[in-house]
Amino acid sequence: MTFQGAKILRTPAISRLALAVATTLAVSNVQAQVVDPIEPIKTNSGLVAGQVLEPGVKAWLGIPFAKPPTQDLRWQPPQPISWDGTWNADRLGPECIQDLRPHNINHYFAEEPTSENCLYMNVWAPEDATATSKLPVVVFIYGGGGTVGSSGIDTYAGQEIAKKDAIFVNFNYRVGILGFMAHPELSAEQDGHSGNYAYLDQNAALKWINENIEQFGGDPERVVIMGQSAGARAVTEQIYSPLSAGLFSGAVMSSGCTWDIAGTSLEDGEKTGLEVQAALGVDSLEAMRYVPADKILAIQNETQLGVSRSGIRTSGVIDGYFMPKSQAEIQDAGEMNDVPIIAHFNRDEASTPFSAAKTVAEYEALASELYGENAEAFLATFPVASDDEVADQTTAIALANRHAKNAVGCAEIQSEVNESPAFISMFSRKHTFGGFDYADIDESTVGAYHTADIPFWFGTLEAFNKFHNGRNWSDDDRALSNDMMDSLIAFASTGNPATEAVAWELWSAENQMMMEFADGAELVSVNPKGIDWLAANPIPTAPAVPAPGRIEGVGPRD
Incomplete structure (x- = not known):
């Protein structure tokens, strides 16, 4: 795979003869059975080739929906991507850089590759779905406290939904400091706003789905977004953001439907960004973009996945762009996206x-x-x-x-x-x-x-x-x-x-x-x-410990 400007070139699609040979691929944490070739689908980004995972289900795993947020694009809003040739969507993309999961915890399903180059999407559909099928679409946004999480986790896979004549989509978004940091220099270069890159990644994915899901058999007018825990908070952010108007027709928030919260100001978010810069020991935004990602992870606060590390915690901000004002102000103005909710x-x-x-x-x-x-x-x-x-x-x-x-x-x-x-x-x-x-x-x-x-x-x-x-x-x-x-x-x-x-x-x-x-x-x-x-009559003392059975690392502090 090579990059030429805005174009991505990937190995040309493998031949129909090769695809016709049933081959079991052990890819990341997915066992993919290539049973039959799928004709490439034309998207706004370029041609995408998928595979049949099992009888009745086809999938496109690892479709890039934005340019890799690396180098000068670290801490930038996601940028549109396009490529020549055919993108072989035959494996999950890497999870966004984060602490890895111990192998003996409840929600460990295999090691995943980890990278800053992580803005990839997965689509599952019934085998007979076509561009005229107009099937309902379920889009899932993972949780993880805003610092961990991946669309590649096995419990988030979509083949069973696809067997029921629906389309299932999930995707990665940036987490932690790389996903949420605001900074005065970033605001100066981004028209007065910064931060919220995780939510902007989600918004970019929803736009890509809206523009392209019909080619996979979905109905862009019937797209439900569902999030769990920090993902539920993300769904809330999309409901309140004018940038996501018209991109979904319903919303499900699991373990995290909390509306009318005060939010963090851009000014406070920028102060946290300056703390990040000081902790990294560099003198400019340019230098921050040169720091290896694992060094940024090392200064990040984390209390999940068995990790107990004091550090800096970033969050979403009222940036005047994705989130133009507080939730209360958006409610009072009647400017929420009006869709059914669960x-x-x-x-x-x-x-x-x-x-x-x-x-x-x-x-x-x-x-x-x-x-x-x-x-x-x-x-x-x-x-x-x-x-x-x-x-x-x-x-x-x-x-x-x-x-x-x-x-x-x-x-x-x-x-x-x-x-x-x-x-x-x-x-x-x-x-x-x-x-x-x-x-x-x-x-x-x-x-x-x-x-x-x-x-x-x-x-x-x-x-x-x-x-x-x-x-x-x-x-x-x-x-x-x-x-x-x-x-x-x-x-x-x-x-x-x-x-x-x-x-x-x-x-x-x-x-x-x-x-x-x-x-x-x-x-x-x-x-x-x-x-x-x-x-x-609020309970005078807050709970000292999580509820029995709480799985740290899969749910946020909401």
């Missing part, structure tokens, strides 16, 4: 001081200690009559204190500002673990942990059994996953996730219900009484 969360991914209680006596003692004279009102709102009820009630408190509260908050803003509906859901099913002893979770006590829902949404349950006996899935697990996939595709198709098996209802102030995915799919109350009480 605000989703998992049952056991948050905790409060009450989570430590195991008996009624311990529970009531905590209530008295934390709420004093108000303890009686607290116990009337969250009553327990026996020790057996304590665990469920402490979980209800944690949900009303955070994730359910946040989901309802998003739905309330949606109903006030936009015309499109809001839906709320909760994943409660516990994984059935196999015999492998993970380093980062206690398999005997973990519940519906942070990210536990994702393999069910995408049908990627078997990813956990790639190297060892990670899960003992049942027919009921597979049935629930099938129903959740159908519901997600229905949402992409129509803006409503209801199906015959999942009788979803939209949330409203008069209908405070959510869909719970547990043994099946069932409508339950969001517990508005508990949410309102804790909003008026």
Whole structure:
């Protein structure tokens, strides 16, 4: 592969005769079976050749959607890319540079190549999809606290969605200091704004999808974006950004629907950028662009993946461009992108001081200690009559204190500002673990942990059994996953996730219900009484530790 100006030349597409020979390719963390050739597809960037992964599914893995953000393009908005010849999209692109995952944690599925040259996209489609198919499209944005994450993680693959007559897309975006740093010199060279490069990467990918997905069989008018954790925050940013208007028709936020946050000013972001420069020991932006990427990673704050490194943490900023003003100001002006939303969360991914209680006596003692004279009102709102009820009630408190509260908050803003509906859901099913002893979770006590829902949404349950006996899935697990996939595709198709098996209802102030995915799919109350009480009477002490089973490195500090 060579670069000539704005053009990329890659080895010409392999011959039809060679493609016709069934060959198993071990590429990165993907086993790709090339069964049949696929005629190159014409995109705005150039011709792209894909492959048949397995009967019924074809894929294009590792399509560049922007120029490599290296050299002078480090800390620049993503730039359009084009090439001569045919790009062979036959393997995943490298993940954006980050700390690597230990091999004995729950969400390790194989080592991935890592690079600054990482702006690549993956597309899965039904084998018979054509440019006239107009299929619904699901686009996934990974989480990882804004410092780690990759579209190449096996649980984020799209072949099972493609088998259900839909298109699935995911892509990489820059993370950490390389993805979020603002700086005065950057603002000077970029028309008064800087930072938010991760969100601009996502926006560039959505534009590429909008312009080209029809050629892969998708309908650009029916594109749902879905993000988990920091990815859910990214979906929120796209909902609030005018640059993403018209690029998607629906949005799903899993474990991170938090709207109306204050945000960081460009000025404060630039101060953090100056801290980065000082830590690198260089005297200019030009010199910062010459520093090896691993040196930048070394000064970055990280508390995930078993890493405990003090350092500098960057974040998105109100830059006057991608994010022109605060979320509150955008809401007040009625300028949010108006699309249907699903605000989703998992049952056991948050905790409060009450989570430590195991008996009624311990529970009531905590209530008295934390709420004093108000303890009686607290116990009337969250009553327990026996020790057996304590665990469920402490979980209800944690949900009303955070994730359910946040989901309802998003739905309330949606109903006030936009015309499109809001839906709320909760994943409660516990994984059935196999015999492998993970380093980062206690398999005997973990519940519906942070990210536990994702393999069910995408049908990627078997990813956990790639190297060892990670899960003992049942027919009921597979049935629930099938129903959740159908519901997600229905949402992409129509803006409503209801199906015959999942009788979803939209949330409203008069209908405070959510869909719970547990043994099946069932409508339950969001517990508005508990949410309102804790909003008026906040728990005095913040949780000291993550919820049991939280997987650090896959979820952010949201």
